[in-house]
Amino acid sequence: MKAAIINEFGGPEQVIYTDVPKPKTKGDEILVKNVLIGVGKPDYLVRSGNDPYLKDSLPGLIIGNESAGIVEEVGPDVKNIKPGDHVAVLNGTGCGSHAEYSCAAEHFAIRLPEDLEFKSVAGILNLQVAYALLYDVGRGTDEKSLYIFGAAGGIGTTLVQMALDKGLQVICSASTDEKCEALRKLGAQKVFNYTKEDEKEQVLGFTGGRGVDLLYDQAAGPKLQDRMGLVADFGKLILYNWLDGDPGLDELDTIIQNAPHARSICSFSFHAYDDKEERRLSNADKVFQMIREGRVKPVVYKDLSLSEARKAHELLDSGKVIGKLVMHP
Ligand SMILES: NC(=O)c1ccc[n+]([C@@H]2O[C@H](COP(=O)([O-])OP(=O)(O)OC[C@H]3O[C@@H](n4cnc5c(N)ncnc54)[C@H](OP(=O)(O)O)[C@@H]3O)[C@@H](O)[C@H]2O)c1
Structure with missing residues (x-):
């Protein structure tokens, strides 16, 4: 072969x-x-x-x-x-x-x-991870808005569609104007090129200073600390990779600093489903239904x-x- x-x-x-x-x-x-x-x-x-x-x-x-x-x-x-x-x-x-x-x-x-x-x-991996990030990991906030950093990839473009389908306000960023245009075409309400625009100004500006309920970050690295400030009270910052490496934070300090806002950080791996076969398959069925109904493509x-x-x-x-x-x- x-x-x-x-x-x-x-x-x-x-x-x-x-x-x-x-x-x-x-x-x-x-x-x-x-x-x-x-x-x-x-x-x-x-x-x-x-x-x-x-x-x-x-x-x-x-x-x-x-x-x-x-x-x-x-x-x-x-x-x-x-x-x-x-x-x-x-x-x-x-x-x-x-x-x-x-x-x-x-x-x-x-x-x-x-x-x-x-x-x-x-x-299908993108579809499953995006579903998990939104429906399993993203539960428990006020669920009004989300921000996806570097959203033009496989998972990002799927997450944008699923979040819009769920009625959330979608803010996202990408590194080129071409990628930003593609995200606008998917329907994201606010899109910016993070190499040209300031992330804090864009996200807090668009949400009237409130921040987002869910912040999806695949980069971590030195910007993580500032990104925590973009999360609304009771919101979550969800890490799903560490492309920019170690954030260099003291974990306890970070938790304490964020206590007045009740913000949390959650780190996700799809291996969370390794011993949850039923849940993984049930999520897959829901994704298939979304595809059939044209809610995600x-x-x-x-x-x-x-x-x-x-x-x-x-x-x-x-x-x-x-x-x-x-x-x-
Ligand atoms: N946690 C899990 O279980 C799980 C499962 C599968 C995949 N992942 C991870 O999820 C991420 C997205 O997966 P994907 O399949 O959507 O990947 P992808 O199609 O390659 O998209 C990745 C996106 O990340 C953005 N990005 C931001 N910072 C980056 C950096 N430092 N280096 C490279 N790209 C950067 C890129 O766009 P810009 O250049 O516009 O920023 C790109 O559009 C990957 O990091 C992947 O390893 C996690």
Whole structure:
């Protein structure tokens, strides 16, 4: 079969489209004939060597973390999935999906309803994470408004749509005017380019000084302290990555300083669902219903051929992608 592999960690130039043996299932694994392959930040982390668990997998590591397709074969211990099922797979090993076929443990797969086209669930990880961030993690505030920093990516564009669907006022930012325009087109009420405009002025200005009930921050880093000041009383700042590194805060001081506003910081990982299968699947059903009803639609930046995997990684690294980048075998 064809696949995109790396022999060394590094930049997009390491991505090689080549022939490799078709994988075989064992134990609780399913073999999926991929129809759509998602390309995203986890693939950058694996390709560039930031994933400590994959150091011994070179050479010939098939990259790729997510795909959707049709089950061709199941291992002897698979319980709930059968050949012919449509599935989306978030490969728990972080690799193997940039290929015509990939194997994954059953619990990394979600069965897709057959009435939904594969392209309507492009970036299922984005859809699931956005749903979790809004409906599970974002509960318990006054829920009037939210601010998403760097909102033009796969999760951000989904979160914008879900928040608007929920009736929230959406403020978001991005690093280019092109990305800002795309966010305006999605319906966000306030959008600004954070490389040109001051975040505090924009967010507090738009909310009349009140701040936002939910602030979604994938960066952390030195700006975290100031961002806490953009959160309304009883609101939450929700971290879902640390792209800008350590915020350098004293945790106890931060908690105490924010006490008069009853603001909280919450850090989220999708691994919160690892032992909550029922909840994860029930959330997925709700996402599927949103798609059916046209309440959310993945923003697909480009659909490339798998043979263009290197180009996909160049785009990924360019910072220009708006929404989700996908490939098809
Ligand atoms: N917590 C979890 O369970 C979980 C699960 C999946 C993904 N994630 C994380 O969630 C984030 C969003 O995922 P995604 O799939 O939407 O990614 P994506 O499509 O690559 O979008 C990331 C966005 O982040 C913005 N950004 C802001 N600061 C950045 C920085 N320092 N470096 C790079 N990009 C920066 C970029 O836009 P601008 O240039 O316009 O700012 C970009 O649009 C990623 O960091 C991902 O690792 C978390």
